């Protein structure tokens with residue numbers, strides 16, 4: 001992949017991380033850990049891969065993105081604002097009454113949000129319904145769903161996984177943000193969903209595993225979808241929770257973060273340094 005494109009995407013992802021910290025500053029708290037593990041994936045989708053038009057968010061032929069793990073929504077808000085779906089000043093309303101950026105995304109409040117999520121375990125079913133609808137309409141659009149590894153504990157996911165394979169929904173692509181943690185501990189301790197890839201393979205999906213914080217790997221793997229014609233595609237994305245903030249990376253207590261001012265300042269200076277390092 002062209003190194004200039006990689007660098008520009010890394011710069012964009014770093015700016016999106018900075019947007020997340022800006023929302024936490026405005027709202028004083030938020031689901032930081034999971035937002036920062038998946039933000040590289042959402043950046044590559046919106047800035048490099050998906051067929052979308054920020055000035056026409058309801059374009060019928062657009063690709064769809066559904067954030068099944070709705071609590072990671074600061075990542076989506078950060079990327080949508082950076083991509084021009086809405087004015088960046090709206091990010092400063094995070095955490096305030098009547099904000100258009102609630103703690104879980106609301107499609108009636110913000111352009112670019114395709115579904116209301118937050119109750120875990122529904123995004124894959126919604127995405128499959130959209131994928132089948134697009135096929136009926138003879139559109140070539142793809143549906144991208146992102147969920148958490150802890151979210152896989154929800155049984156509804158497996159019903160959707162089975163139905164997607166049965167209906168040969170090869171316009172459906174699932175990312176599982178495998179950061180190894182959920183709200184209260186390691187996913188392997190609380191509800192083991194490993195080996196994620198083998199389980200989906202057994203359900204009839206085509207599976208690839210990548211480093212989900214590596215921008216070129218994310219971009220490269222997307223070029224190959226559908227991995228197998230006639231099968232839905234799964235990308236097992238191995239990520240780090242709170243990626244980018246050294247003292248928080250991989251720490252379970254940063255799932256929902258209400259930082260002290262000094263802690264937030266330290267995080268901001270770390271991300272600002274990354275922005276300078278990767279500036280194209």
Ligand SMILES: Cc1ncc(C[n+]2csc(CCOP(=O)(O)OP(=O)(O)O)c2C)c(N)n1
Pocket residue numbers: 033034035069071072118119120121147148149150151152179181182183184187241255
């Ligand atoms: C149906 C449902 N049950 C419980 C929750 C509470 N909850 C919010 S985030 C979370 C952990 C999810 O873990 P994971 O999918 O791994 O996301 P990560 O913490 O890594 O961002 C839980 C249990 C919820 N939002 N919905």
Ligand SMILES: [Mg+2]
Pocket residue numbers: 148149150177178179180181182187
């Ligand atoms: Mg997780």
